Amino acid sequence: MNFKELGRTGLKVSEIGIGTEHLFDQTKDVVESVILSAIENGINYFDVLFSVQHYLEKLALPFKKYRDQLIITGHLGTTESQGKAKRNRSIKESRKAFLRILSVLKIDYVDILNIQYVKANEFEKVMNPKGLLDLAISFQDEGKARYLGLSTHDTSVAKQAIKSGKFNMIMFPINLANHGLMGRDELLTVCSKNKIGLVAIKPFAGGKLLKRNQTTQFAKYQTGGLSFKKKIPPDITPSQCIYYVKSFPEVSVVLMGVKNVEELNENLGYLTMQESELDYSPFIKIF
Numbered sequence: 001m002n003f004k005e006l007g008r009t010g011l012k013v014s015e016i017g018i019g020t021e022h023l024f025d026q027t028k029d030v031v032e033s034v035i036l037s038a039i040e041n042g043i044n045y046f047d048v049l050f051s052v053q054h055y056l057e058k059l060a061l062p063f064k065k066y067r068d069q070l071i072i073t074g075h076l077g078t079t080e081s082q083g084k085a086k087r088n089r090s091i092k093e094s095r096k097a098f099l100r101i102l103s104v105l106k107i108d109y110v111d112i113l114n115i116q117y118v119k120a121n122e123f124e125k126v127m128n129p130k131g132l133l134d135l136a137i138s139f140q141d142e143g144k145a146r147y148l149g150l151s152t153h154d155t156s157v158a159k160q161a162i163k164s165g166k167f168n169m170i171m172f173p174i175n176l177a178n179h180g181l182m183g184r185d186e187l188l189t190v191c192s193k194n195k196i197g198l199v200a201i202k203p204f205a206g207g208k209l210l211k212r213n214q215t216t217q218f219a220k221y222q223t224g225g226l227s228f229k230k231k232i233p234p235d236i237t238p239s240q241c242i243y244y245v246k247s248f249p250e251v252s253v254v255l256m257g258v259k260n261v262e263e264l265n266e267n268l269g270y271l272t273m274q275e276s277e278l279d280y281s282p283f284i285k286i287f
Contacts, residue, residue, distance in 0.1 A: 075113075109146060174248065
């Protein structure tokens, strides 16, 4: 496993990270086996997307045991409602939700505190006094978060966030399906110039890139702004999708979601493959 610096934070992060969203409904044994197997394979970056009690409880044991070895990102902007995650921009509720993350995981801080999925029409509110950014800064001042990040599916929001100087990390979809996305190259350049860590989310476009030989609909949230139908090549592999994303030097971490150890191992196949097996160039023409 290769490691890169996350922007100007000084944090050394594995080039592949684990997004835990798809572990939400898995059993505790499956979740723990995925986390432990990922750590054994050199992965140290883990993204904790929700503040839902039962989900956090399944992550708690391996996270606490290996805390000093891990880079953990926690999120502001969703809360728990009847055992499910619910988008919520309430400052009071967001505060309680983040404190639940720390409490259930039995950790004192997260390395990155990320303001989750910011849309263009709410960016100003997030940034205004007494908004989510102020809440994130207060947690940083209390030592409960080391650095701040923001995730979005909108290139204009990402660029505004970077230019504000308030964030150390941006999460944005990078995948073969958005190869032609207007503004994506500019975003990569802005990240590089400002030494912002870029965590590339949705390397498989929400799994759509792996629906081999099927015609599938890509949604804007999976591509960062594009909506279209496309027949997926029969020979595309997870390793090629990952290799495409990590080919961009601006990307610090490729964040992938897995449901079990088998998916994890399949996705990590690129580590032992020949370069010819990882060639993604035929698919660029398709997208």
